[in-house]
Ligand SMILES: [Zn+2]
């Protein structure tokens with residue numbers, strides 16, 4: 001008999017014919033997801049200093065969060081019961097019941113979440129749930145409505161690996177933000193002379209500021225990305241991102257931690273040091289989260305003339321192509337114009353890559369992939 005986690009995975013990954021509406025699969029899946037979200041959020045409410053993100057404090061203060069969590073837990077109970085009554089997906093249903101039970105026992109009536117005062121290390125459990133819920137609610141339906149590869153499923157091969165990347169980068173939001181801000185912090189401390197320039201930039205219209213941030217970060221990103229492809233030492237880290245063989249909204253999360261640190265730390269320097277308004281920075285952060293999920297998504301459009309001006313799924317999928325014609329092409333994240341300027345643009349009309357991935361022997365799993373470039377360095 002196989003272990004329980006394996007059987008739960010088998011139920012989640014059930015073939016399409018066995019998870020039609022009425023089989024209990026959808027009820028079980030949503031009960032399970034709502035159970036996890038409910039449990040995570042009651043824990044964030046109970047231990048705000050350790051598990052909640054300070055930037056989400058307004059959500060807690062709004063007074064809407066507690067009733068919303070209670071509704072989620074209630075829905076999880078109800079859907080789990082429906083799933084169990086329909087019969088086929090017992091482990092999914094019972095796991096959801098277990099999660100809903102734990103969440104109910106902890107409850108939402110606990111300590112207030114204001115978590116004011118100095119904070120130590122925290123994990124963004126609430127940020128992970130919000131990020132996952134928003135991305136999933138936007139992209140999972142879009143991938144079903146307009147798929148590029150119709151047969152590809154939500155639970156495709158190696159989905160757990162990419163979920164771990166998504167989980168860790170959201171949970172470690174504080175560490176990632178600290179590293180991201182590192183180079184800018186250094187520059188800010190030694191550039192008081194730029195105060196006039198900063199005041200001028202900060203007074204520009206918001207739209208202009210957001211566009212300027214996008215262009216400046218993309219310009220730095222373009223050359224860094226190209227370096228990650230061209231220099232063997234850096235390629236070993238970036239090969240992890242390219243090792244994904246299935247492309248969807250979750251696949252873009254697969255990034256080695258060193259790459260996140262270097263790329264974020266350097267691309268955000270203009271954004272943090274040139275005096276852009278905090279609102280412009282916040283809008284840009286929201287855009288970059290959504291746009292990078294979108295360009296990896298399994299969303300198809302054969303005729304996308306706009307792919308010459310703004311990065312589309314087809315444009316970035318060609319960057320991930322294993323086809324020889326597409327090697328070292330399409331480095332930009334927002335503006336393909338940069339590839340046109342620097343001679344790396346590739347978007348053949350009406351065609352998609354035949355397959356994705358790299359020839360490098362990148363192992364499967366977050367930890368083996370974390371060690372992969374370091375081991376290869378040791379071997380040299
Ligand atoms: Zn790349």
Ligand SMILES: [Zn+2]
Pocket residue numbers: 241252296316320
């Ligand atoms: Zn990518």
